[in-house]
Each structure stands twice: as C-alpha cells, then as structure tokens.
Amino acid sequence: MESPLKTQKHHFGVQVLLRTVAIGTTMAAIWLMMTSKEIAIVFGLSFEAKYSYMPAFKFYACANGIACAFIAASLLLFFIFGRIGLSPTCFFILFLHDLFTMLLVLSSISAATAVGLVGRNGNSHAGWMPICDNLTKFCFRVTLSTVFGCISFILLLVLTIMAANKYRQISV
Amino acid sequence: MESPLKTQKHHFGVQVLLRTVAIGTTMAAIWLMMTSKEIAIVFGLSFEAKYSYMPAFKFYACANGIACAFIAASLLLFFIFGRIGLSPTCFFILFLHDLFTMLLVLSSISAATAVGLVGRNGNSHAGWMPICDNLTKFCFRVTLSTVFGCISFILLLVLTIMAANKYRQISV
Numbered sequence: 001m002e003s004p005l006k007t008q009k010h011h012f013g014v015q016v017l018l019r020t021v022a023i024g025t026t027m028a029a030i031w032l033m034m035t036s037k038e039i040a041i042v043f044g045l046s047f048e049a050k051y052s053y054m055p056a057f058k059f060y061a062c063a064n065g066i067a068c069a070f071i072a073a074s075l076l077l078f079f080i081f082g083r084i085g086l087s088p089t090c091f092f093i094l095f096l097h098d099l100f101t102m103l104l105v106l107s108s109i110s111a112a113t114a115v116g117l118v119g120r121n122g123n124s125h126a127g128w129m130p131i132c133d134n135l136t137k138f139c140f141r142v143t144l145s146t147v148f149g150c151i152s153f154i155l156l157l158v159l160t161i162m163a164a165n166k167y168r169q170i171s172v
Numbered sequence: 173m174e175s176p177l178k179t180q181k182h183h184f185g186v187q188v189l190l191r192t193v194a195i196g197t198t199m200a201a202i203w204l205m206m207t208s209k210e211i212a213i214v215f216g217l218s219f220e221a222k223y224s225y226m227p228a229f230k231f232y233a234c235a236n237g238i239a240c241a242f243i244a245a246s247l248l249l250f251f252i253f254g255r256i257g258l259s260p261t262c263f264f265i266l267f268l269h270d271l272f273t274m275l276l277v278l279s280s281i282s283a284a285t286a287v288g289l290v291g292r293n294g295n296s297h298a299g300w301m302p303i304c305d306n307l308t309k310f311c312f313r314v315t316l317s318t319v320f321g322c323i324s325f326i327l328l329l330v331l332t333i334m335a336a337n338k339y340r341q342i343s344v
Contacts, residue, residue, distance in 0.1 A: 047297075048297075049297070050297075053297035053298070054295065054298070055289065055293075056289075092337075095336060096333070099332070099333075103275075103329075106275060107278055107279070107281075107282040108282070109279075109282075110278070110279040110280070110281075110286070111282045111285065111286035112286075113283065114228040114283035114286045114287050115290060117227060118287060118290065119298065121227075123225070123226065125219075125221070125222075125225035125226075126225070126226070126291065126300070126301075126303050127300075127301060128290070128298070128299075128300040128301075129298075129299060129300075131298050157275075161268070161271075164267060164336040165264075167336065168260070168339050168340040
C-alpha cells in the first residue's frame with residue numbers, strides 16, 4: 001500500500017500533467033479555429049471563409065480561450081497551494097472550477113459541431129447549401145479544432161471526477 | 173442545529189422534488205420540440221417545417237428523452253434505497269449519473285440553440301437564409317423547448333453539485 005505522502009505526490013503529478021495537456025489542447029483548438037481561412041472560387045466568383053463569419057465558431061474560440069486561462073490559473077494556484085496541502089473548501093472550489101470550465105468547453109464544442117455539420121451536409125429543407133465541398137481546407141481545420149476541443153473536454157471531465165473524489169478523501 | 177434524521181429527510185425531499193421537476197421539464201422540452209410543425213406559403217409555394225428535418229433538433233429530442241428516462245430511473249432507485257440510506261459508492265454512482273445526464277442535456281441544448289440561431293438570423297457569408305420570418309410558430313415552439321431544456325440543465329447541475337457534496341458528507 002502506498003504511503004499518504006506518496007499518494008499526495010502522485011495526485012499532484014497527475015493534476016499538473018492533465019492541466020498542462022489541457023492548456024495545450026485548448027490552445028491548439030483556438031489556434032486551429034482562428035487561423036481557419038480560405039478563399040474559394042465558385043463559378044468565377046471568389047468568396048472568403050473565416051471562422052469569425054460563424055457566431056458558433058467565434059463562441060468556440062472565445063470559450064476555449066476562457067477555459068485555457070482558467071486552467072492556467074488553476075495550475076498556478078495548484079503549484080502555490082498544492083504542495084502545502086489543500087483544505088476541503090479549496091477542493092470544493094477546484095471541483096466547481098473544473099466543472100464549470102468543462103461545461104463551457106462542452107457547450108462550445110456542441111455549438112461548433114452542430115453548425116459544422118450544417119456546413120458539411122447542408123439542409124435541403126431549409127434551403128441551406130453545404131459549403132465544405134469548396135472549402136476543404138477550412139472545414140478540415142475546423143474539424144481538427146473540434147477534435148482538440150473534445151480532448152480538452154475529456155481531460156476536464158477526468159479532472160472534475162478526480163476533484164470530486166479528492167474532495168471526499170480530504171474530508172474523511 | 174438539525175438532527176441527522178431531519179437533515180436526511182430534508183435531503184430526501186429536495187432530491188425527490190428536483191428530480192420530479194426535471195422529469196417534467198425534460199418531458200415538456202420533448203413535447204414542444206416533437207410537436208413543432210408548421211406549413212408556410214412563400215411566393216405561392218408551400219413548404220413544411222418539422223423538427224425531424226434538422227439533425228440538431230432530433231438529437232435534442234433524443235437526448236432529452238434519454239435524460240428523462242435516466243432521471244425517472246434514479247428517482248425510482250432513490251425511493252427504493254433512499255430511505256434506508258445510501259452507501260458512499262451509491263452516492264458516487266449517483267454523482268456520475270447526474271453528471272453525465274447533465275452533460276447530455278447541455279450538449280443537446282447547445283447544438284439546438286446554435287442551429288436555431290442560424291434559422292433565426294441566417295448566415296449571409298454561407299448563403300444560408302433565415303427561415304423564422306415565415307415560420308414564427310415553429311421557431312417559437314423550438315425556442316420554448318430550449319428554455320425548458322435550460323431549466324432541466326440547471327436542475328441537473330444543482331443535483332450534480334448536491335451529489336458531490338453528499339458523497340463527501342456520507343464518507344466522513
């Protein structure tokens with residue numbers, strides 16, 4: 001059986017690793033989304049595609065930016081207070097922090113994916129044409145960005161469950 | 173200070189109330205979405221709008237249906253096991269149950285809202301025309317349905333935080 005000190009060190013290491021990777025994936029998601037730009041020429045007419053033309057994609061970039069800042073702040077606080085041991089209240093705040101950050105990331109992924117699917121498949125009933133046939137690069141970057149968003153979401157889900165569990169352990 | 177028995181009874185009552193209201197709001201959200209139907213006549217041509225024509229709206233109805241069934245199952249189990257007192261493991265399972273149900277509801281709300289906003293405002297860059305000017309009833313019902321979805325989400329969020337807190341208390 002592991003000693004409490006070894007368990008605490010192990011928990012600290014896992015937390016730092018997961019939060020660092022989550023910062024990386026949210027930054028990759030923002031970068032891929034914000035640099036998604038393509039000019040297509042259809043029937044002799046040129047038109048430009050930019051992430052900022054779709055409110056759902058703007059929300060996605062903003063949400064990931066906020067999430068990235070929050071995870072970075074939590075990592076900093078974890079470095080300051082983590083080594084001296086957090087109180088149950090601190091762990092409850094950490095749990096709420098991870099929970100709300102995860103919810104923000106998930107809602108942005110869902111919104112971007114829903115609009116992205118309209119862009120790929122269109123909707124004949126509403127008269128909305130698919131746009132991805134002429135904007136393959138743009139759509140690929142947006143898809144890749146949402147993949148990184150999904151990884152961030154999974155990491156935040158693990159962190160939320162870990163925080164809830166640690167909150168119980170620390171209170172016992 | 174309240175006695176442990178009184179606190180347990182109070183917690184049981186709040187759980188039953190929140191879960192019952194959440195069943196009602198998810199059912200209202202499903203009903204409003206699935207009965208959203210309108211026939212509009214534009215330039216002499218009639219066209220029909222149905223929730224099933226939009227994949228995001230179908231996902232919303234399905235997600236709320238699954239959430240409703242899960243909340244009903246948890247309420248039933250709460251009635252069976254709640255009175256005799258749940259173990260920490262049971263509370264952890266309840267926490268995970270409420271967490272995943274909430275995530276399902278939130279992702280469906282975000283997807284439906286993102287597509288609903290395209291329906292209301294259109295997107296001139298993608299050449300997608302707004303459809304709500306001619307389908308006011310349909311859009312109103314969809315909006316009302318997402319409002320009920322948001323109430324379900326808030327109730328599930330409260331239940332998730334309560335479950336995490338109770339999981340700690342029961343383990344102490």
